[in-house]
Amino acid sequence: MTDNTIIRFNSVTKKYDNDPPVLKNVSFEIERGKFYTLLGPSGCGKTTILRLIAGFTEPSEGDIYFNGRVINNVPANKRQVNTVFQDYALFPHLNVFENIAFGLKIKKMKKADIERKVKEALRFVNLEGYENREIKEMSGGQRQRVAIARAIVNEPEVILLDEPLSALDLKLRTEMQYELRELQRNLGITFIFVTHDQEEALAMSDEIFVLNNGKIEQSGTPTDIYDEPINRFVADFIGESNIVPGTMIKDYQVQFAGKLFECVDGGFEPNEDVEIVIRPEDLAITAPADGKLNVKVDSQLFRGVHYEISCYDSDGNEWLVHSTKKATVGDQIGLYFDPEAIHVMRHGETEEEFDKRLEAYEEGSYEN
Numbered sequence: 001m002t003d004n005t006i007i008r009f010n011s012v013t014k015k016y017d018n019d020p021p022v023l024k025n026v027s028f029e030i031e032r033g034k035f036y037t038l039l040g041p042s043g044c045g046k047t048t049i050l051r052l053i054a055g056f057t058e059p060s061e062g063d064i065y066f067n068g069r070v071i072n073n074v075p076a077n078k079r080q081v082n083t084v085f086q087d088y089a090l091f092p093h094l095n096v097f098e099n100i101a102f103g104l105k106i107k108k109m110k111k112a113d114i115e116r117k118v119k120e121a122l123r124f125v126n127l128e129g130y131e132n133r134e135i136k137e138m139s140g141g142q143r144q145r146v147a148i149a150r151a152i153v154n155e156p157e158v159i160l161l162d163e164p165l166s167a168l169d170l171k172l173r174t175e176m177q178y179e180l181r182e183l184q185r186n187l188g189i190t191f192i193f194v195t196h197d198q199e200e201a202l203a204m205s206d207e208i209f210v211l212n213n214g215k216i217e218q219s220g221t222p223t224d225i226y227d228e229p230i231n232r233f234v235a236d237f238i239g240e241s242n243i244v245p246g247t248m249i250k251d252y253q254v255q256f257a258g259k260l261f262e263c264v265d266g267g268f269e270p271n272e273d274v275e276i277v278i279r280p281e282d283l284a285i286t287a288p289a290d291g292k293l294n295v296k297v298d299s300q301l302f303r304g305v306h307y308e309i310s311c312y313d314s315d316g317n318e319w320l321v322h323s324t325k326k327a328t329v330g331d332q333i334g335l336y337f338d339p340e341a342i343h344v345m346r347h348g349e350t351e352e353e354f355d356k357r358l359e360a361y362e363e364g365s366y367e368n
C-alpha cells in the first residue's frame, strides 16, 4: 500500500442469503486521482463493488479501507463518495439547480455558497445557464451531465459511475467518454467507472480491473491488458482474438498449427501445453511462400476501415485477420506476424502467478 492509496479491498467476499458468493475474496487498491474502470459481463459483480464502496451494503467477509481506515460499517452518508447511477436518479419534480443543490442544502450550506458551487459545477459539465430548466426538458446527454454535476458539487474524494453512458446513442456516448475523461483530469478526483463495453474501458481508463464471475481476472493499464491478456477469458473479452492451442517447447520457442515459432515469452515448463493469442490486426497477408502460416480464405467482410477475413489453417484452426488489403474467398494465402505478436498464456494462471513468472524470466533474460 502506498500513501496514494485511497481505497483498499482486502479479501472481500459478498454473499446474499444462502446463494453462492457474488464476490469471492476480492482484493485491490485504488490510488488517488486516477480513472479506474471495472469491466466485465453482466452479473459479474461490478455494481456490488460500487455499492460496497458507497456504503449501500456491507461485506460478508474481509475489509474495506478508505484512507487507511476500515469503513465496513460506516454509513453511506458519512463517506467521501458520490455515485452517478445508471438511470441518473434525478428528482423529476425539481429543476436543474434544485437537483444539483439538493445535497448542499441538506448540509445546511449558506445560500450564496450553494449558488456559487452549483454555477461552478454546471460550468464543469458545459451546462452554464441551465439552472432553471426542468429535468423533463433536458435530453439524455444533458440529464447525464446534471447527474455528474450533482455528484461533483459535493467535492467527494471519489466518484462512482455505474454504466452512466449505456443509455446514450453511439455518437453522444463517444463525446461523453471524452468529456468525462477531461472532467476527471481537470477535477483530479478519483473516478471508478463501471462498464461492460471493452472499447469504452480501453479508451477512458488509467487502470482496468477485468471481472468475471465475482473475481478480478486481471488488472492493469489498457495496453497491459490488451497486449498481455493472462487467460482466455480476458483475451476473448478485450477485443477480438485468435486463440489456438500450442506447446511451449522451451523459452522463446513455441509450437502451434504444426510449426515452430520464435516468441518473446518464457518461464514455462519444457513442452508445457499453452494457449496462443494473436490479435487480428497483428496478422499481415502475404504470398503463400512469404507467410509464416499457410491458410485458406473462408469468408470476408468489409468493416469500413479494414477487411475482416476469416481463414483456416490445415490443422483446422480459424484465423481472423484485419487487413486493409482485400483477399479472395477460396484462395490459399500466407500470414506473417512478428515474434512479439505471439502472446502465450498458461492454463489457469492467476494474475499473481503471471506477474511472478514475468518478473523471473525478465530478470533471467537481463542477465544473459
Ligand SMILES: Nc1ncnc2c1ncn2[C@@H]1O[C@H](COP(=O)(O)OP(=O)(O)O)[C@@H](O)[C@H]1O
Pocket (backbone or CB within 6 Å): 016, 022, 040, 041, 042, 043, 044, 045, 046, 047, 048, 049
Ligand atoms: N440484493 C441482492 N440480492 C441477491 N442477489 C443479488 C443482489 N444484488 C445483486 N445480486 C446478484 O449478484 C450478482 C452480481 O450482481 P451485480 O453486482 O449487479 O452485477 P453487474 O453489475 O456486474 O451486472 C448477480 O448474480 C445478481 O443477481
Ligand SMILES: [Mg+2]
Pocket (backbone or CB within 6 Å): 046, 047, 048, 162
Ligand atoms: Mg451493474
